[in-house]
Amino acid sequence: MAGPPPPAPPNSQPTTPSSRQSTPSEDRMSTFETEEVKMLRETVREFGKREIAPYIDEWDRQATFPREMASKMAEVGLLGGRLSPEIGGSGMTYPMITAVIEEMSYFSAAAGAMVGAPSNSVGKGLAMQGTDEQVDRFLRPFLAGEVHAAAAVTEPHSGTDIVHKMETTAKKDGTNYILNGEKAWISGIENADWVVTFATLDKSKGRKGVTAFIVDIDTPGVSTKHYEDSHGARTFVSGSVFLQDVVVEEDRRLGEEGEGYRILMAGTEIGRLACAARALGMLRATLDVSVEYAKLRETFGQPIGRHQLVQDKIATMATNLDAARLLTYRVAELKEAGVERVQREASMAKLFATNSLVEATNEAMQIHGANSHSPEYSVGRLWRDAKSTQIFDGVNEIHKVMIAESVLGYR
Incomplete structure (x- = not known):
């Protein structure tokens, strides 16, 4: 005899606090946080419930993410991240930006990536090495949500070791540069107005030949391709950038020739912290939908949670979840205390948080049973998006190598 029908989904989005009664994933999470961070979390929660939760599953089905979300984030002070208010940033501490990324990712991993981009791969190098003209022309409008940008680093043949095997070239032509190459898996490329990209002036120099450039998407010779049917991370609207005899003027070079590796690495550690924070938010959402379903779904006359x-x-x-939170915020606190290199700790946080997320979403699918495959439940989206976190910002296998070599004293 067939069992009782499954419960109707109370919402296609993970449970979110509505009357400030905490969800299971929020319990005790802010015990040691400052009032400033607590208030910031509340701002993000209200934003997510209003601007993202009602629409995220439909955006996922359409493989899109609205451009106007950036300006909405900027309006409530969430887009400026770690960057200085003097250049249009929000001047957040490391724990603050980590909390913002985590909370935003509870609703949408792509939203978490958008709010984190100014503090890492896209914005930090420009803030660090950009000229006054470049900051005014590119960075300030980006931080205001008026334009979109992306970091074009990965190439079809290489990701983690890109600086050692970069195929995209830059050839000096008077005061200009001629760029040729292809960049792949560029998050947010569908909406991007310009990219920070990297090319080598001399392959024989390895990473010392890599130089950074700011390239407008509408520059002649630039074309893009959006990946239409990704298995996961669909709202990241990823794709490729093709550079064919692209003329880039000298004032669009970011930093000096050969400084591309330094600029790229400036955002790497916080990029891994951001990836861990995104996984943390998604892990919280996974726990909440699992608890909610386990309390509602009944078999053998009782909730399956029994x-x-x-x-x-x-x-x-x-x-x-609690262990991942401790590892992630340890990195944030170390960076805030002024520790320059936290590569080992950042790798640990990224590795553990993303592995825990994938394990949790697998188990959440089991808890939901056949309903896990229904578009009426958000657990399927969380499951599909989770896998990408083990790949973004360095595959987890390379992070294990980096952790081991650090422990062994090899690096």
Whole structure:
């Protein structure tokens, strides 16, 4: 005899606090946080409930993310991140920007990436090495949400070791540069107005030959291709950038010739911190939808949350969530304390948070059973998006190598 029908989904979006009664994933999370961070979290939650939660599943189905979201984030002071207010930033501390990325990613990983971009791969190098003209022309409008930008780094043949095998070339032509090459898996490229990209002036010099450039998408010779049917991370609107005899003027070079590696690495550690924070937000959402479903779905005359095997899954999710949170915010606190290099700690946080997320979404699919495949439940989107976190910002295998070499004293 067939069992009772499954409960109707209370919402296609993870449970979100509406009357300030905390969800399971929020319990005790802010015990040691400053009032400033707590207020910032509340701002992001209200923003997410209003601007993202009602629409994210439809955006995922359409593989799109609205351009206007950036300006809406900027209006409430969420887009400026770590950058100085003197150049249009928000001047957040590391714990603050980590909390913003985490909270935004609870609703949408793509939104978490958007709010974090000014502090890492796109904005930090420009803030660090950009001329006054470049800051005014590119960075200030970006921080105001008036334009969109992306970091075009990865190439079809290489990602983690890109600076050692870069195929995109820059050839000096008087005071200009001629760029040729292809960049792949560029997040946000569908909406981008310009990119920070990297090319080598001399392959024999390895990373010392890499130089950074700012390239407008409408420059002659630039074309893009949006990946139409990605398995996951669909709202990241990723794609390729093709550079064919693209003329870039000298005033669009970012930093000096050969400084591209330094500019790229400036955003790497915070990029890994941001990836861990995104995974943390998604892990919280996964726990919440799992708890909600386990309380509503009944088998054998009781909620499935009463079954010990389901309880085992919930307990593991909750424990890994707390452990991932501690590892992630340790990186933020170390950076805030002025520790210059936190490569080992950042790799640990990224590795553990993303692995825990993938494990949690797998178990959440089991808890939801056949309903996990229904578009009426957000758990399927979380499951598909989770895998990308193990790949973005360096595949997890390379992070294991980096952690081990640090422990062994090899680096």
